[in-house]
Amino acid sequence: MPDQKLVDYHDYVISEGRFIGRFEEMYKACENPWPESADDLELNPISSYAATLLARHGFKRIFSFGMGKGTHLAWLGGKVPGLSLAGCDISPTAISEATVRHPEINASVADAANFIESDIEFDVLLFREVIWYILTDWQQLCTTLKQKYAGRYVLVELTFYDDQRYGVEYFDGPDEFILRFPFTILEVLRHHVTPQQREGMVLILARI
Ligand SMILES: C[S@@+](CC[C@H](N)C(=O)[O-])C[C@H]1O[C@@H](n2cnc3c(N)ncnc32)[C@H](O)[C@@H]1O
Structure with a gap:
């Protein structure tokens, strides 16, 4: 190593x-x-509010695309009693660690772009800090979601940067991301850390 x-x-x-x-x-x-502890997540207004929303809507099954080693998903499980946890990641190493650390998560190795074609059990799909990595598949993935899962929900958490160079041809900042979001938006929460109100995290809860 x-x-x-x-x-x-x-x-x-x-x-x-x-x-x-x-x-x-x-x-x-x-x-x-991406070091993030349970305390970090607790103090993060976007992630904290996401947990509140999941509980408020009474979602029972969440599926996280790009779940990494499962730290965030396991934290959500602790925040939302009765939520069943599943997810996938493209990295076998991340998933094998997640399986050991968080046996309560039904975790699998898969590429979000293809996996969406298979039948997934969920009430709400989570894309947390992953959309920048699946930009070329995002449009097709959303089309498939509309065809297969209309009426279910999508929850997004995504960070933007003032000096961002990558991906701006897809979404040039949070305003454009929100305006062009392809599902029926129920709630948006923005947390900015600079006066331009661009850098920082955005949450969207939407119905497919
Ligand atoms: C920034 S991490 C976020 C992890 C987790 N969602 C969180 O919020 O803690 C992004 C994750 O997306 C995964 N990823 C990237 N492209 C992917 C793809 N096409 N399909 C599935 N997972 C992917 C990476 O391996 C990485 O674990």
Whole structure:
């Protein structure tokens, strides 16, 4: 394994405005590419409110696309009693760790782009911090969702950056992302950390 101190996860994901997308290699090289503890999630207004929304709507089954090692999904399970947890990730290393750490999650290895074609059990689909990585498949994926899962729900959490170079031809900032969201929006929550009101996280709950 490479020296953890010398590894920058960006080199495997998005670097100098270009998508690299070597997620399996990244998880092999970096122990914790996106460090986030339960305390971080608790203090994050977007993620915290997402848990509130899931409980309020009484969703029983959530499926997370790009669940990583399952930290966030397991945290949600603790916040929303009775929520059954499932998800997939493209990285076998991430899923094998998730399976050991969080046996309560029904986790599988799959590429979100193809997996949507199979029959998935869920009330609400979660795309948390993953849409930048599936941009080329996003439109087709949404079409499939409309064909197969109309009436169910989608929950998105996504971070935008002031100096973002990658993906801006798809959504140039949160305004455009929200305006062009392809499902019936029920709620939007934005949390910005700079005066431009661009950088920061956006939550959308929508009906397919
Ligand atoms: C920033 S992490 C987010 C993990 C988790 N959703 C969270 O919020 O903690 C993005 C994850 O998406 C996964 N991913 C990227 N492209 C994917 C794809 N096409 N299908 C499934 N998972 C993918 C990566 O392997 C990585 O685990």
